[in-house]
Amino acid sequence: MRIVHIIDNLYRAGGAQKMELLFAQLACANGIDLTVVSLEDDRPHATIKAELAQAGARVQVFSAKTLLDPARLWRLAQFLRRQKFDVAHTNLTYANIVGVLAARLAGIPVIGGLRNAGARPDRHQQTRHRLETFTLRRLAAAIMAVGHTTAQAHQSRLGERPIHVVQNCVVLPRLPAAAERAAMRAELLDDPDRPLILSVGRLAEQKGYPDLLAAVARLRSTHPAAMLLIAGEGRLRPALEAQIVEQRLAGHVRLLGMRRDVPRLLSAADLFVSSSHWEGLPNAVLEAMAAGLPIVATSVSDTPRVVVDGSGLLVPPKNPDALAAAIDTLLNNPTRMRVMGA
CATH class of the missing domain: 3.40.50.2000 (Glycogen Phosphorylase B;)
Structure with a gap:
C-alpha cells in the first residue's frame, strides 16, 4: 500500500x-x-x-x-x-x-x-x-x-x-536502570537529590508556561529545592526568560530548548506537569505516563480521559494557584507519587 x-x-x-x-x-x-x-x-x-x-x-x-x-x-x-x-x-x-x-x-x-x-x-x-x-x-x-x-x-x-x-498512542519505553537515572540527574541538577519537575512542549501560548512559572514562584517558600525543567523551543522564549528574571526564578527554572532525548529527561524526573490551555490528546502527557511519572495536568480536552484518579491530579487551566497546590500536594507525599507512577 x-x-x-x-x-x-x-x-x-x-x-x-x-x-x-x-x-x-x-x-x-x-x-x-x-x-x-x-x-x-x-x-x-x-x-x-x-x-x-x-x-x-x-x-x-x-x-x-x-x-x-x-x-x-x-x-x-x-x-x-x-x-x-x-x-x-x-x-x-x-x-x-x-x-x-x-x-x-x-x-x-x-x-x-x-x-x-x-x-x-x-x-x-x-x-x-x-x-x-x-x-x-x-x-x-x-x-x-x-x-x-x-x-x-x-x-x-x-x-x-x-x-x-483515532487516538494518539506511544510506544512503551524501556525503563532505565538506577545508574542511568542517577547519571542523568547528575547531568541536569547541581544537587541530584533536588525534586525534579519536568514539562515538555513548544514555548507557545497554548502550553500555558507563564502559569507554570507563576506556580513555581509560589512554591519557593515550601519547596525551595524544587527545580522545573522545560524542554521545548518557541517564540515565547524571550517572554519566559524575562518572567524568570522578574520573579527571581533563575535557581528554580531552566529552559532546556529543543531536546531529542526526552525519554532520558523523563527517566530522570520525579513529576511531570502539563499547564496547557487547550490540547487534543497530549502526547507529552502520554509519554510521561508511559515512563511511570505521576502527573499534574490541566483538565483540558481529552486529558481527563487519560489522567484518571490514581495516576495524577487535574487542575483548571489558567490557574497558577491550583497548579502550585497540586504540585505541593505531591511533593509533600513521595509515597503517593510513587504509587501514581507505578
Missing part, C-alpha cells in the same frame, strides 16, 4: 511531528510504502527528516511563499498523480487546505486530520479557518481527530460529516 502524509512542517517538535515519526517507524516496519510531504522548507532543522529516512520513509518538500500559491499546488498535485498513491492523509491547518486540494486534483482519496480542540481563531486566522472548513467539509473523503473532545469541538463547523476518533 502506498500512502502519502502531508504536514505543515517538520521542524517543530510538536505532537503532529512526533506522531508522524512514530507512524513512519511502525508503517515502514510492516511493509507500507510511505512518503511524507512537508509544506515548508525544513532544511535548517533536518533531524526529524533523517529519522524519517532511517525509518524507511521518503521525504519531499513543497514550499511556497503564500498558502495558496498556484504553482506549488499544481506541482504537488502532479507529484501525487505521478506517484499513484492509494491514499493521502493531511495533518495541521495548512496541510488540511493545500494537501486536500492537491490530493483531490490528483484524484486521490484524502483523510483530513484534526489535532487540537483549539482556541477560537483570531481575525488573522479566520481566512485559514474558513478555507480549512471548506476543504474538510466538501473535499476530504474522511475526517479524523486525535480525541473525542477535538472531534466535538470541530463538529459544528463540519456539519453532518462524521469525524472518526
Whole structure:
C-alpha cells in the first residue's frame, strides 16, 4: 500500500511531528510504502527528516511563499498523480487546505486530520479557518481527530460529516536502570537529590508556561529545592526568560530548548506537569505516563480521559494557584507519587 502524509512542517517538535515519526517507524516496519510531504522548507532543522529516512520513509518538500500559491499546488498535485498513491492523509491547518486540494486534483482519496480542540481563531486566522472548513467539509473523503473532545469541538463547523476518533498512542519505553537515572540527574541538577519537575512542549501560548512559572514562584517558600525543567523551543522564549528574571526564578527554572532525548529527561524526573490551555490528546502527557511519572495536568480536552484518579491530579487551566497546590500536594507525599507512577 502506498500512502502519502502531508504536514505543515517538520521542524517543530510538536505532537503532529512526533506522531508522524512514530507512524513512519511502525508503517515502514510492516511493509507500507510511505512518503511524507512537508509544506515548508525544513532544511535548517533536518533531524526529524533523517529519522524519517532511517525509518524507511521518503521525504519531499513543497514550499511556497503564500498558502495558496498556484504553482506549488499544481506541482504537488502532479507529484501525487505521478506517484499513484492509494491514499493521502493531511495533518495541521495548512496541510488540511493545500494537501486536500492537491490530493483531490490528483484524484486521490484524502483523510483530513484534526489535532487540537483549539482556541477560537483570531481575525488573522479566520481566512485559514474558513478555507480549512471548506476543504474538510466538501473535499476530504474522511475526517479524523486525535480525541473525542477535538472531534466535538470541530463538529459544528463540519456539519453532518462524521469525524472518526483515532487516538494518539506511544510506544512503551524501556525503563532505565538506577545508574542511568542517577547519571542523568547528575547531568541536569547541581544537587541530584533536588525534586525534579519536568514539562515538555513548544514555548507557545497554548502550553500555558507563564502559569507554570507563576506556580513555581509560589512554591519557593515550601519547596525551595524544587527545580522545573522545560524542554521545548518557541517564540515565547524571550517572554519566559524575562518572567524568570522578574520573579527571581533563575535557581528554580531552566529552559532546556529543543531536546531529542526526552525519554532520558523523563527517566530522570520525579513529576511531570502539563499547564496547557487547550490540547487534543497530549502526547507529552502520554509519554510521561508511559515512563511511570505521576502527573499534574490541566483538565483540558481529552486529558481527563487519560489522567484518571490514581495516576495524577487535574487542575483548571489558567490557574497558577491550583497548579502550585497540586504540585505541593505531591511533593509533600513521595509515597503517593510513587504509587501514581507505578
